Amino acid sequence: MTAFQSVAVIGAGAWGTALATVAARAGRAVTLWARNDEHAARITSSRENPRLPGVRLVPEIVVTSELAVATRADMLLIATPAQHLRGAVNMLAAHLVKPTPIVACAKGIEHGTRKFMTDVIAEAAPHAQPAILSGPSFADDVARGLPTAVTLAAKDEALASNLVQALGSPTFRPYHSTDVRGVEIGGAAKNVLAIAVGIAVGRKLGASAQAALTTRGFAELARFGRALGARSETLTGLSGLGDLILTCSSLQSRNFALGLALGRGEQPPAGKLAEGEFTAPVLIELASSQSIEMPVSEAVAAILSGRSTIDAAISGLLTRPFKAEE
Ligand SMILES: NC(=O)C1=CN([C@@H]2O[C@H](COP(=O)(O)OP(=O)(O)OC[C@H]3O[C@@H](n4cnc5c(N)ncnc54)[C@H](OP(=O)(O)O)[C@@H]3O)[C@@H](O)[C@H]2O)C=CC1
């Protein structure tokens, strides 16, 4: 029997809604918390979230805007955007009466503090047990029950394994890990790199360039990860290489789609969260503070901030000095 019978998902966006279906499929009692009363009431009555259209929520999922109801759960999943994770955890920390696992499901690094998601949780809710879930998983695929595998990490292996037992099912296979930092790095960096690859595809640089850029993107993700203590099996695993491949090759990805639009000289899709846009500046700040070379991510940050044109950034990458592959 699993240690965690009930699950609350904080943040009723596309990913939070998909995760609520994951937990329900795994047999948990599920609460989905939306910050807005009307939004919660609308999902409750229609059994559909406009942020994840076409997906019917099973009747067992309780949708609420009352934090006191959600925080009664045995474990919490936080699925807000990365820059809002601290605000969400601050709110719920006051309601926690026992040490409760809080699983970060956002992919990013906090601006200003340059902190990764589990560090933000540990700071905002000192009695929580932070964990991170990440890997190749589009909300739409997951909610429809298409199969995937992800990584779920916590410092304590037994906790990570218990969380996996609580959420896993034949269509959603979490692998447990204790390499929290490695998992956080993969999820954050791959979004920035997907913007780069989207730009290359939008500029019609060809399938060979797409593969080359994805690979060199992985080289810098891994360089950054190793410098920050990530394990190599995590970097080449589901939350690293796995999610990078997905995001750099699929039009379903909002980060890839943002890059594609930029590369084509079009307006980026409106109202779509592309975390890489927010992660790029803080990722390169962190990298340069530790003298880690991340030329592809730097090019993305320069394009997004208007410091470079797309053509200048592409030419800058292609004319770097030749060097040994590592
Ligand atoms: N979509 C996907 O396929 C996947 C997304 N992720 C990650 O999950 C995170 C969320 O993405 P996604 O669900 O797609 O984004 P969405 O834009 O679909 O939804 C974000 C949700 O967060 C809510 N929210 C924003 N700020 C707060 C806050 N302070 N407190 C509570 N709720 C808040 C929003 O509420 P409101 O509706 O009121 O605006 C909205 O419902 C991102 O970090 C993303 O990288 C990870 C894997 C897959």
Ligand SMILES: O=C(CO)COP(=O)(O)O
């Ligand atoms: O993280 C994701 C898939 O694993 C979702 O990617 P996008 O945020 O780019 O849509």
